[in-house]
């Protein structure tokens with residue numbers, strides 16, 4: 001007879017748990033993952049074990065989410081991270097070494113820029129910023145040490161689009177790894193791998209999870225670029241929360257339905273804004289007035305719910321409060337891709353000359369509210385400026 005202290009440790013039927021066949025993956029909570037036999041442990045000791053040998057390798061929900069992303073992206077491998085920016089940081093670390101040079105499109109997510117300038121620079125990796133609408137002309141920015149080109153198309157604040165196939169063609173010729181932050185389009189509206197991209201990043205915080213309550217990122221790569229990435233991730237032992245991966249997988253189930261609604265609603269609001277007398281430019285890739293609309297039409301199969309606009313008159317920054325603070329349905333906050341409509345405002349700085357120098361850009365995340373209510377809210381907000 002075993003004693004009570006042993007029963008406390010061993011009690012609970014594993015068999016019952018294994019036989020429950022749910023549609024969604026189980027949520028594991030684990031540091032230790034048990035091996036079936038000693039030979040498996042010996043293989044793991046030598047880094048030769050194929051299975052999951054520890055919690056940091058990623059547990060059930062993470063593996064299920066990553067496998068779904070591989071399928072949707074048409075990539076070779078995918079890894080989930082605790083946030084979009086940690087996914088980006090890992091890509092920049094994995095594919096660079098001391099003495100290298102990277103080219104980053106000027107319209108990238110701010111923290112991507114800060115990571116290059118503030119962190120890569122410490123390790124002897126230099127960064128130059130490409131015009132946001134770069135294409136085949138990137139050749140002239142490439143140096144002998146250039147090892148990576150990072151695109152974000154469209155950029156998530158100023159929405160310039162890069163000629164992705166032209167850039168990846170140059171990258172292929174020169175053996176440079178091409179990376180894209182594909183958060184705006186999601187894999188549903190742009191498949192970067194079909195355009196020759198090697199590494200595609202998602203901030204799953206946005207449309208994939210879709211409810212403004214989760215931070216998560218993914219990196220997907222081609223077969224050629226997977227091994228080096230997988231090894232770097234192994235050295236950092238990065239992993240993502242099981243609960244968050246579970247929610248991301250759940251988010252994928254409804255992504256196409258939500259995205260279609262975001263798309264239609266955003267187009268509706270964008271077209272309406274073009275007719276508003278105090279609005280100057282509506283910056284939306286699917287509108288014909290967008291400078292790279294032709295590229296959008298050629299490469300993308302849809303548009304999402306995030307776009308921006310500028311005003312005819314430029315006011316003192318604080319004077320915009322009468323517009324922004326009076327909105328009732330648009331929350332004032334960062335991030336996007338969720339069910340609630342949001343607004344951000346501000347001016348941007350770029351290394352290269354750009355179309356909105358000194359102009360305040362208001363960015364709208366169009367959520368799932370009724371579109372006519374959203375328009376009315378913007379109408380009454382903008383009326384505050386219309387003196």
Ligand SMILES: *Cc1c(COP(=O)(O)O)cnc(C)c1O
Pocket residue numbers: 082083084085086109152156181183184203204205206215216217335
């Ligand atoms: C939000 C965002 C990120 C970062 O994602 P987090 O999960 O918030 O770290 C990266 N790229 C783009 C384009 C984003 O909008």
